[in-house]
Amino acid sequence: MNFRDHWRAVEKELLARGLSHSTIEPFATYSPWLNDKPFQSLVEKIRDFTLVDIYRLWELKSLLTSSNRVEGDILEVGVWRGGTGALLCKFSPHKKVWLADTFIGIVKDGERDLSYNGGEHADTSCETVEGLMSSLKLVNFELLKGVFPDDTGNFIPEVLSLVHIDVDVYESAKQIWNFVHHRLAVGGVIVFDDYGFSSTDGVTSFVNEISELDNFFFLYNLNGHAIFVKIR
Secondary structure, three states, X not given: OOHHHHHHHHHHHHHHOOOOOOOOXXXXXXXXXXXXXXXXXXHHHHHHXXXXXXXXXXXXXXXXXXXXXXXOEEEEEOOOXXXXXXXXXXXXXXXXXXXXXXXXXXXXXXXXXXXXXXXXXXXXXXXXHHHHHHHOOOOOEEEEEOOOOOOOHHHOOOOEEEEEEOOOOHHHHHHHHHHHHHHEEXXXXXXXXXXXXXXXXXXXXXXXXXXXXXXXXXEEOOOOEEEEEEOO
């Protein structure tokens, strides 16, 4: 089922939940990633290892530019085949990047997640991620296998500068947020992937619940990212 067919199938349910959807087509044309040769080279190499489009990949790289000046390690929960994890390692070479995934697919799906039944995106493995990192000569990472934070949260340090949450479902996103947000350094960033997509309505619902916190600046950048910057 393509996006438009899926959207039509779930439109009434999403509207009933207060989640309004339409196809977004920004008119801005400035595309600085086209002239960024290191970025373009990496995108070519990770193309088969990520489901994240070039706009969100570029935004992650841009956020790293600022968060690299902030104290703390980097954490990604929801690694799949390692594409975005490789980007985090490549453009934060002096930071440790923690990469957490079940490697058995989506977990903690529930009634808020219309498109998930558990186990989706299981077509990966630790060996797949490690092979990608090896091919790119990236070594500044630690791979954590298991449900996060239940199984692997104890490995995470007390201070983080950037957290990339790409787990697709409400309860998992909520539990990760509750675990990491107090560990984020002032000036640090938490990025939720899949915010605003009709297939990941649970993530959208959770982000909306926390979007007015006093100690975070919130931005929806219309590209599928929800960004929180800690201001105090």
